[in-house]
Amino acid sequence: xxxxxxxxxxxxxxxxxxxxxxxxxxxxxxxxxxxxxxxxxxxxxxxxxxxxxxxxxxxxxxxxxxxxxxxxxxxxxxxxxxxxxxxxxxxxxxxxxxxxxxxxxxxxxxxxxxxxxxxxxxxxxxxxxxxxxxxxxxxxxxxxxxxxxxxxxxxxxxxxxxxxxxxxxxxxxxxxxxxxxxxxxxxxxxxxxxxxxxxxxxxxxxxxxxxxxxxxxxxxxxxxxxxxxxxxxxxxxxxxxxxxxxxxxxxxxxxxxxxxxxxxxxxxxxxxxxxxxxxxxxxxxxxxxxxxxxxxxxxxxxxxxxxxxxxxxxxxxxxxxxxxxxxxxxxxxxxxxxxxxxxxxxxxxxxxxxxxxxxxxxxxxxxxxxxxxxxxxxxxxxxxxxxxxxxxxxxxxxxxxxxxxxxxxxxxxxxxxxxxxxxxxxxxxxxxxx
Numbered sequence: 001x002x003x004x005x006x007x008x009x010x011x012x013x014x015x016x017x018x019x020x021x022x023x024x025x026x027x028x029x030x031x032x033x034x035x036x037x038x039x040x041x042x043x044x045x046x047x048x049x050x051x052x053x054x055x056x057x058x059x060x061x062x063x064x065x066x067x068x069x070x071x072x073x074x075x076x077x078x079x080x081x082x083x084x085x086x087x088x089x090x091x092x093x094x095x096x097x098x099x100x101x102x103x104x105x106x107x108x109x110x111x112x113x114x115x116x117x118x119x120x121x122x123x124x125x126x127x128x129x130x131x132x133x134x135x136x137x138x139x140x141x142x143x144x145x146x147x148x149x150x151x152x153x154x155x156x157x158x159x160x161x162x163x164x165x166x167x168x169x170x171x172x173x174x175x176x177x178x179x180x181x182x183x184x185x186x187x188x189x190x191x192x193x194x195x196x197x198x199x200x201x202x203x204x205x206x207x208x209x210x211x212x213x214x215x216x217x218x219x220x221x222x223x224x225x226x227x228x229x230x231x232x233x234x235x236x237x238x239x240x241x242x243x244x245x246x247x248x249x250x251x252x253x254x255x256x257x258x259x260x261x262x263x264x265x266x267x268x269x270x271x272x273x274x275x276x277x278x279x280x281x282x283x284x285x286x287x288x289x290x291x292x293x294x295x296x297x298x299x300x301x302x303x304x305x306x307x308x309x310x311x312x313x314x315x316x317x318x319x320x321x322x323x324x325x326x327x328x329x330x331x332x333x334x335x336x337x338x339x340x341x342x343x344x345x346x347x348x349x350x351x352x353x354x355x356x357x358x359x360x361x362x363x364x365x366x367x368x369x370x371x372x373x374x375x376x377x378x379x380x381x382x383x384x385x386x387x388x389x390x391x392x393x394x395x396x397x398x399x400x401x402x403x404x405x406x407x408x409x410x411x412x413x414x415x416x417x418x419x420x421x422x423x424x425x426x427x428x429x430x431x432x433x434x
Contacts, residue, residue: 010070010071011084012071012338012340012341013341014067014087014088015071015337016334016337016338016341016415017088018063018067018068019064019067019330019334019337020408021063021067021095022061022063022067023330023405025056025058026060027401027405029055029056029059029401030398030400031398031401031402032052032055033378033390033393033394033397034390034391034392034397036049037388037391037394040390040394041385041390042385043307044311045179045182047106047107047108048105051106053314054102054105055102058097058098058101059098059102060323061194061322061323061326062193063094063098065194066127068330068333069131069148070084071333072201072204073131073134073148073201076144076201076204077134077138077145079134079137079138080134082129082130082131082134082136083133086129086130087126087130089126090127091123093120093126094119094120094123097116097120097122098116099116100112100116100119101116101117103116104116110170111170113166117162117166118163121160121162121163124155125159127152127155128152128156132152135148135149143203143220143223144201144204145200146200146224147196147200147203147223147227148196148197148200150192150196150227153192154189154191154193154196154231158188158193161184161188165185183238186314187231187235188235190317190318191227191230191231191234191252192231192235194322195227196227198322199223199259202259202263203220205329206263206266206282207266209272209332210266210267210270210272211270211272215262218258219259219261223255223259226252226254227251227252227255229251230248230250230252230254231248233247234248234249237249237300242302245300246300246301248300249299249300250300252293253293253296253297256290256293259289260286260289263283267283276361277361277365277367277368278329278332278364280328281324281325281328282324282325282328284324284328284368284372285320285321285322285324285325285326286321288319288320288375289321291316291320291379292313292316295313296313296317299313308383308384308385312379312380312382315375315379315382319378320376323371324372324375327367330408331359331364331408334408334411335358335359335411338411338415339353339355341415342414360406360407360411363406364403364404364407366403367400367403367404367407368400370400371397372400374395374396374399374400375393375397377389377396378390378393378394378397
């Protein structure tokens with residue numbers, strides 16, 4: 001069972017704060033899609049589209065990974081978090097920075113964007129230092145440990161590249177070939193930060209979720225080697241060397257195939273007979289990797305091009321794969337964190353709800369249907385550039401985001417002071433009666 005250990009993990013309130021904030025950013029991004037349908041029907045290099053992109057990449061995906069790291073990494077790698085206090089300061093820094101970046105992107109105010117990007121990069125540096133020092137002295141460098149360390153390097157480089165782009169908006173110094181640099185920044189974040197972190201942690205937590213054996217064998221070596229070689233080749237290839245881009249894209253495609261082989265094996269050999277909605281999200285997210293990888297490979301090999309397909313590709317990767325995977329993992333992690341914090345001290349002392357009773361399956365099922373259909377429809381609509389279809393898919397996506405938020409709120413309401421007081425009172429009564 002995944003849980004915060006007394007000597008290894010921080011207080012459950014720390015990851016809960018990150019995950020709750022991330023969920024709000026996700027809903028904001030989802031409901032913004034139909035509002036920005038006209039802009040999304042145009043070119044992606046538009047201030048409001050950049051604002052939406054950073055809402056997803058920083059507000060949703062990065063905040064979630066940061067928060068989940070502080071709960072999962074101490075457990076799966078058996079190392080204490082170096083500084084919980086630093087992690088709390090980091091949350092304030094990055095939320096303020098994201099608000100500033102998204103807001104200044106939206107109104108195209110570049111001087112304000114620069115200071116906001118500075119706050120974000122300070123938070124990134126704090127996270128890299130905190131987890132880096134947490135990994136210090138690790139005796140056994142497992143598959144997950146290697147990918148977490150690699151993801152931290154990619155995260156730091158992504159932050160540096162982002163600040164450089166922000167500085168260039170105020171004091172131009174980068175080459176005129178702005179799009180290659182922008183594309184390299186995007187892929188450094190996607191392939192150097194998000195991909196290794198997700199597949200590294202998945203190798204440990206998916207077996208727990210599915211009640212399956214931990215994966216092993218050649219797919220692990222392919223993933224490690226493919227990321228180590230593929231990410232630098234993709235980034236350098238985008239900016240200067242098309243042959244390197246093709247080679248890197250093929251290496252990353254091998255990573256995706258190897259990861260999916262592991263996921264399929266765990267799903268096939270699982271001992272859990274029934275898939276709950278969180279697991280369906282996770283497995284559906286993995287399935288979205290297929291069209292995302294195919295389209296990305298087509299771009300790298302010169303078989304696809306243009307802003308329309310570029311937006312569809314980003315939606316499949318950031319929405320279909322990353323977002324659905326994160327939603328599924330969050331629906332597993334948050335109920336346990338809340339149960340552990342509120343009801344864990346009362347085990348054996350008073351009647352308490354089960355972990356399953358904290359969840360709201362009806363809302364999760366609604367979110368699953370709306371988000372999967374909405375994201376698939378949005379990718380197709382973006383490829384065509386039809387604003388009406390983009391708006392319709394965005395409405396479904398926004399409704400799915402609200403259903404997801406409702407499911408989380410059902411869990412989080414157990415943290416409310418009145419609920420906690422009632423729980424403590426029940427515990428005291430039970431002890432007195434005993």
